[in-house]
Amino acid sequence: QVQVVESGGGLVQAGGSLRLSCVASGRTASSYSMGWFRQAPGKERDFVAAIISWSSRSTNYANSVKGRFTISRDNAKNTVYLQMNSLKPEDTALYYCAARGSTGWSADPSWYHYWGQGTQVTVSS
Secondary structure (H helix, E strand, O other): OOOEEEEOOEEEEOOOOEEEEEEEOOOOHHHOEEEEEEEOOOOOOEEEEEEOOOOOOOEEEOOOOOOOEEEEEEHHHOEEEEEEOOOOHHHOEEEEEEEEOOOOOOOOHHHOOEEOOOEEEEEEO
């Protein structure tokens, strides 16, 4: 069983930055494809960013965060990061980390097998 645990959320003013962390347990966690999603109250869970398992240079972003957010991973620590800069009030949401035990990526939440409990990000105007 794989466990995924997010951390790093909080309250920040518009224009500020936060870095989210996601630790995936398991001996082969470094081989997982990882993604970040977010869900605002009353809305669907939306794709934010993804990084495939074998190369930290292979990343994908939602248009809404491209140029502001950066996803990266430290395989030695089984950790994926989401650096969020120039935050806007519309970035306010519960942010989830997701994992799948194979290469590739998807913006579809159903593609991922394992999910964390989420970490809240609130951006004030």
